[in-house]
Each structure stands twice: as C-alpha cells, then as structure tokens.
Amino acid sequence: MAIVGKFGLSEADLRKRDQARQQGSTLYRGWLLGATAIALGIIVLILGTILVRGIPALSWQFLSQPPTDGMTGGGIWPQIRGSLVLMGGTFAVVLPVGVLGGVYLAEYAGNGRWVRLVRGAVTSLAGTPAIIYGLFGFAVFVISMKLGISVLAGWLTLATFALPVIVLNTENAIKLVPESLTEAAYALGLSRCQTLYRVVLPHALPGIVTGVVLSSGRAAGEATPILLTAGIYYRSGAAPTGMEMLRKGTENLPYHLAEGYRQGGKIPEKTIWGTCLVLMLLVLVINFAAILIRARARQKQIA
C-alpha cells in the first residue's frame, strides 16, 4: 500500500522534502563545525599566547632560583616548590576523606530524605565559588583554629575546596560498577565489606583516582582559596625547613601571578608570562598523569 497519492502526497512533494532534509543535514553539520572551531580557537589562542610570551622567560635559572632584586629578577623556584607542597598535602588529605565519603554515600547511605539533602548540599558546594572557600578557610582554619597564614591552613582550605567534587565523583564511579558484578559477589557469599573491597572498589578505582588527582591539581592552581590562608608573596630571610614549614605560609604560583600583576609594571612582563606557562605546564602534567593512571588501570583490568 503506497502512501503516495493518499493525503494529497505526490512523488514531487516527497522529492522536495528529501532535498530539504538533506540540506538541513548539511546546514546542521556546518553549525557543529562552527561551534567546534570557536571552542578550539579559544584554546589555541590561550595556549599560543602563553607559549609565545612565556617561553622566552624559561631557563634553568628561572626554574631553579629564587626571585632577586625585590622580586623583579631571578627565578620562581620557591613558587614552584610551594605549589607542589600545597598540591601534595591537599592530595593526601582529600584522598582518604573524599573517597571514603563517596563510598559511604554510594554504598551505605541509601536514599532517605536526609541523604538526598546531604547529596544536594554537596552538589551545591561543588559549584560554590573558590573565594567563598578562601574566606571560610580564613575564618575557620586561620583565625578560629589559630593556624595562622600557613601551609597547614592552605591544605585544609584547598582540601575543603576539592572535597565535594571528589565525593561526588567517587560516588558516581562506584554507581557505574555493573550491578551484575555486585550480584555475583553477593551470590558467592561475600560479605558486604568483601564485596566492596574485593569487587566494587577495584572496578571503580581508575575513575576514583582520576577524579582525586584532577581535583587536587585543579585546587592547587586556584589562587583565591590560598589568598587569605597560605599565600605569601614576598619572604624576607630564608625559607623555614621541616615541620616549621607547615606553620608558615608559602610562596606559590597562582598567588605569585595575582600579586605580580597587581604590582603593575614593577615586575617584567616576561616573568609573569613565564610563571603563567609554568603553572599551566604543571596542571597539564598532572592531568596527563591522571590519564595515564586511568589507562593503565583499565588495561590491567582487561589484560
């Protein structure tokens, strides 16, 4: 039963419609291409600018020496070291707390009214601006807990900043573990804890670790959480060592950038772009590490 001829449809009508539909596809493809080009263009522009302006500043001296001449000369080694210290500590705090919190939400909390409320709160926290964390960290860790402007306060503030994302990411990674695996473990007579640690967590681990690494890296690139809690721009005298280091603030890359800019002209532009490039490379290296970890873990699972 042909439909042509019915409902007033003619062969010519169909041809016309076909043509219009084909053209629609071409047009749509053009839009997609355009949007992609814009997004890519912005990335290329940013990377290009930073590379072109930053590379001239790079040198072994720049990476390994402290600033000299009232911050206008020398290198940025203390800033790099400070950023690494902040990142490492944040990672160490956030790994157990965030992961265990995510595991609890995914496996034990259920879906009651309070749990939904907590989950909603965590989601909103994940979207809260970094400066709020900075103020929170200042009020709670620096003032109330009397930690002062210190690496310790910075760790805690950055950890607070990174935690919501890590908790949510962990919860999602666990919920992505196929139900058939969990069932297999239970049917085999594994306890809840054994099921979690022997079957569920190993399967979810690549996703969990990637999330932890990425968010600690991201946190360490943020200037505002440490603005009021850990950052120092200029240090007179030698840097403290050992435990003393944790009680004092630290130079770090994002803060150096923000302050450097504010000093308006005193610092050579080249130095600022160089710092910019180093910070970007640092974050890129971390992201790359996360991708490697995930790829290796996946491979091990299916090898």
Added chain:
Amino acid sequence: MIETATSTPVVIGVRGLNVFYGEKQALKNISAEIHEKKVTTLIGPSGCGKSTFLRTLNRMNDRIEGIRIEGDIQIAGEDPYAKGADLLALRRRVGMVFQKPNPFPMTIYENVAMGPKMHYGLRGKQLDEVVEEALREAALWDEVKDDFRKKNGLNLSGGQQQRLCIARMLAVRPEIILMDEPCSALDPISTAKVEELIGQLSGAHTLLVVTHNLQQAERISDYTAFFMFGELVEHGHSKAIFTDPVHRSTQDYVSGRFG
C-alpha cells in the same frame, strides 16, 4: 493440587510462600518440595515468578526495595529467613549462576579463588588445588590450564565465561545450585556443554534451573515445576509434566500453544 513424588529425600521445603513487590504480588501461596540431588527445572511464561522463586531461596531478593516475603522456607532443615540467620552460610550452601555470564574483571584464577579464599581462608597450595578441581568440574580446565593465572576472565568467550562462573560457584562447594536461565545468552554448542555439566553435577548436587527452553527442561531435569501468573500450577516428574500433565494450562504451555 500439587503432585510430589516422595521417593527421594526433600532438601528444600516451601509452604505458603507469598512474595510482593510493593503492591504487586509476584508469588501466590507457593508450596513445593525439592528433591535432593535431582535436577528440577522451573518453567513458565515470562513474568510468571520462577526467577523470583529461585532468588527467594538464596535471599538475592533482599536487595530489592519494597519486597515483602511471607511463608515458610526450609533449606536443609534451616530457615534462611529466621531472625539472625547466617546469610553468608546460606550462600555457601546455595550457589547461583546467572543468565548473563558475570565473571569478575580479574584473572580466571582469581575469579575461582575468590569464594574459597573468603569462606575458608584457603591460600597457597590448598587454594590452587580447589581452583583446579573447580575448573575441571566445570569442564573449563583443558581450555585454560596454560594461562588461567594470567588471563582475564573477561577475555574468554561467552560460553567459557559461563563455565567460569560455574567453576567460581563450585569452588565454594555448595550443596544446592540455582541457575537462572544459564544458557539463554549462549550459542547452541556452549548450551550443550552447560547441559552436560548439569547432568554431571546432579549426582552430587541439588539443582534448580530456570529455563525458557522446554526441550532443555525435558532433556536435563528429573522434576519440572510449571509457574503461571505467580502460581505454581503443576510440579512433578518431568516425564509426566511433558507427556501427561494434569492441568489444561500446563498442557497448553508445554505443547507450545502459548508462552
């Protein structure tokens, strides 16, 4: 009502079992006796409650929200739903194989070793022994003996994966084996292998097998239970069910008139 042969000892006894998923009643007043070391197949149209019945026996339904289970179940003289019943011991005694093969994403060895390691704390040589024995019983040993310590279970074919799951289950040494459509995701050759396995296991184990394949039910089972709309319509010797059923609906179903 319900036909039961009394020639062999009964290992599972069910009386007045009702299962509800929220408002919906999935099983209605089921009473049945399952004979020891025999194969019983559960047949019936989709949604008739046969899988629910199976999963009620090893309490895999516990995880479903809003489920309500009433009635009396005895497995080897114990009530799995009694207060303080040991869930892990129940599953040590009652193994299960699923419709879709679900090996863990780890090596073949680790898959089979998981049960005996967790239940009995076996390790080293003893564990190796149990793993090899289970792989042999599941007729998988010859195919994997060269690389079972290295090869991931997920890299086996579908049929091999299902036999791996059977080996994993056997390594715990269960007395009762529940199989929920164990062949429905397998090709005919793999299906034949699993059916052969069921025959070999039946001497030492009690097997309950859900299947949609009526020829399979007739081939592999000593007893057959026919479920429809959540009721156990007829239960007896497979020969009788397939050749001379008492109920009209059983007759219609086994002769392929519906379902």
